[in-house]
Amino acid sequence: MTTTNRLSWKDVRDEIHDAILSGRYGPGDRLPRDADIAEEMKCARSTVQRAMQDLSDSGLVERRRKGGTRVRAHPVTRATLDIPIxxxxxxxxxxxxxxxxxxxxxxxxxxxxxxxxxxxxxxxxxxxxxxxxxxxxxxxxxxxxxxxxxxxxxxxxxxxxxxxxxxxxxxxxxxxxxxxxxxxxxxxxxxxxxxxxxxxxxxxxxxxxxxxxxxxxxxxxxxxxxxxxxxxx
Amino acid sequence: MTTTNRLSWKDVRDEIHDAILSGRYGPGDRLPRDADIAEEMKCARSTVQRAMQDLSDSGLVERRRKGGTRVRAHPVTRATLDIPIxxxxxxxxxxxxxxxxxxxxxxxxxxxxxxxxxxxxxxxxxxxxxxxxxxxxxxxxxxxxxxxxxxxxxxxxxxxxxxxxxxxxxxxxxxxxxxxxxxxxxxxxxxxxxxxxxxxxxxxxxxxxxxxxxxxxxxxxxxxxxxxxxxxx
Known part of the structure; x- marks a missing residue:
């Protein structure tokens, strides 16, 4: 897999984010598959994956192993908590x-x-x-x-x-x-x-x-x- | 990939856990690659992955994209926190x-x-x-x-x-x-x-x-x- 242009994962993240904010994808909607987004945006699939990971980490979308990516019905602030001994x-x-x-x-x-x-x-x-x-x-x-x-x-x-x-x-x-x-x-x-x-x-x-x-x-x-x-x- | 015996991911998790507790793998040590463990235990690599995910979720090991799996130097209680609107x-x-x-x-x-x-x-x-x-x-x-x-x-x-x-x-x-x-x-x-x-x-x-x-x-x-x-x- 090669990157066919200079689109960074942040560019891809911002585009997906704008598509959600504009209402093109509403709460609970399924987003296109990573591979299809990569093809549409002419970038590597790993770039889309990195962008999706970021949107998921911040609670805007939900990733599922087989079910693809959905816009969260209700966005949350997501944090990982490590409590040491x-x-x-x-x-x-x-x-x-x-x-x-x-x-x-x-x-x-x-x-x-x-x-x-x-x-x-x-x-x-x-x-x-x-x-x-x-x-x-x-x-x-x-x-x-x-x-x-x-x-x-x-x-x-x-x-x-x-x-x-x-x-x-x-x-x-x-x-x-x-x-x-x-x-x-x-x-x-x-x-x-x-x-x-x-x-x-x-x-x-x-x-x-x-x-x-x-x-x-x-x-x-x-x-x-x-x-x-x-x-x- | 097929499962070649009835070992569940919980069995695999418990074996890896025992190996850590027994001191065979100490704090900070690198564990064998998933594929090698799968071969040794005669199970599917996805079974090892599921077991590792569980050990990682509970804070005992750390998974890295390229660097494989390590025993955490200091185990933590790990939790994901979702704070809604x-x-x-x-x-x-x-x-x-x-x-x-x-x-x-x-x-x-x-x-x-x-x-x-x-x-x-x-x-x-x-x-x-x-x-x-x-x-x-x-x-x-x-x-x-x-x-x-x-x-x-x-x-x-x-x-x-x-x-x-x-x-x-x-x-x-x-x-x-x-x-x-x-x-x-x-x-x-x-x-x-x-x-x-x-x-x-x-x-x-x-x-x-x-x-x-x-x-x-x-x-x-x-x-x-x-x-x-x-x-x-």
């Missing part, structure tokens, strides 16, 4: 990482945890409450439930020397992950653990993972005041 | 959408906005403060800056009938987007706009977009108490 995150920001196991409790899942995991009956769980520190200061308090059906080996792990967070990310790959982001006010207990004032606004990352429909873990990562989660795309 | 989001949740333009101001970018856009000198901007409502109740207050160099047509738009949010998503595709998530406490002014108590914990989505290095817009979407952002992958 907390130790790594602290170190990347230049901090010295520390970890404190506050409490570990073995018990059946309460109703709220059953609902999060979409379980219909209580199952045995390990609850782990732990504090991640940066340069000795509270960074994230995590309140975690781990399914002992799916991860029975958790019982024997020493969580004082390594965090459940790190062990699970390294050892228990998931194929479903639900994330929730929201803000809460620190109650007296959280304020004490995170060394802040009661009522402080705290950003929470709640993450639940499954492997082939079997629950692995659900964790509320309650971040210390001033924490920001960033992503670039 | 606010009107659409309200309607998807079953609410009746409303929009109020609170203030529009034309002025040069202050230092904080210059920094966000990575500008070295002040440039003309339109600042738009607006409230999105669901069933007549405050849903998101947005404090937005729009570059008039990049989007001069913004000056003539009637922002009482359509939100800047919707117009920009539909008309100004970006190819760089920075997102920040954090929590703030409501000050007196925010508490009044969002009809809540001063000090309430508010979740903020800050979004900045550029097109080919030219700033488009930066917006703080300050959500009303109880708001949650969800993503599944």
């Amino acid at each position: 907390t130790r790594r995150e602290v170190e990347q920001k230049g901090g010295r990482y520390g970890h404190q196991l506050i409490r570990r409790t073995q018990m059946d899942a309460p109703r709220s945890v059953m609902a999060t995991f979409e379980l219909t009956e209580p199952r045995p769980m390990l609850r782990v409450e732990a504090l991640h520190l940066s340069d000795g200061r509270p960074y994230i308090f995590e309140d975690r439930w781990i399914s002992l059906d799916t991860v029975p080996e958790m019982i024997d792990l020493d969580l004082t020397t390594q965090s459940a967070n790190e062990w699970l990310v390294l050892n228990k790959p998931y194929n479903r992950c639900d994330l929730r982001f929201y803000a809460i006010s620190a109650d007296a207990q959280l304020a004490e653990v995170l060394d802040t004032a009661p009522g402080a606004a705290l950003f929470v990352i709640e993450r639940t993972t499954w492997t082939d429909s079997a629950p692995i873990t659900t964790v509320k990562a309650i971040t210390a005041p001033g924490y920001q989660l960033l992503t670039r795309s | 606010t009107r659409r989001e309200v309607e998807q949740k079953g609410g009746r959408y409303g929009h109020q333009l609170i203030r529009r101001t034309q002025m040069d970018a202050p230092r904080s906005v210059m920094a966000t856009f990575e500008l070295t000198e002040p440039r003309p901007m339109l600042r738009v403060e607006a409230l999105h409502l669901s069933d007549g109740r405050p849903y998101i207050f947005e404090d937005r800056w729009i570059s008039l160099d990049t989007v001069p047509e913004m000056i003539d738009l009637d922002l009482t009938t359509q939100s800047a949010n919707e117009w920009l998503v539909l008309n100004k595709p970006y190819n760089r987007c920075d997102l920040r998530f954090y929590a703030i406490s409501a000050d007196a002014q925010l508490a009044e706009v969002l009809d809540t108590a001063p000090g309430a914990a508010l979740f903020v989505i800050e979004r900045t977009t550029w097109t080919d290095s030219a700033p488009i817009t930066t917006v703080k979407a300050i959500t009303a108490p109880g708001y949650q952002l969800l993503t599944r992958s």
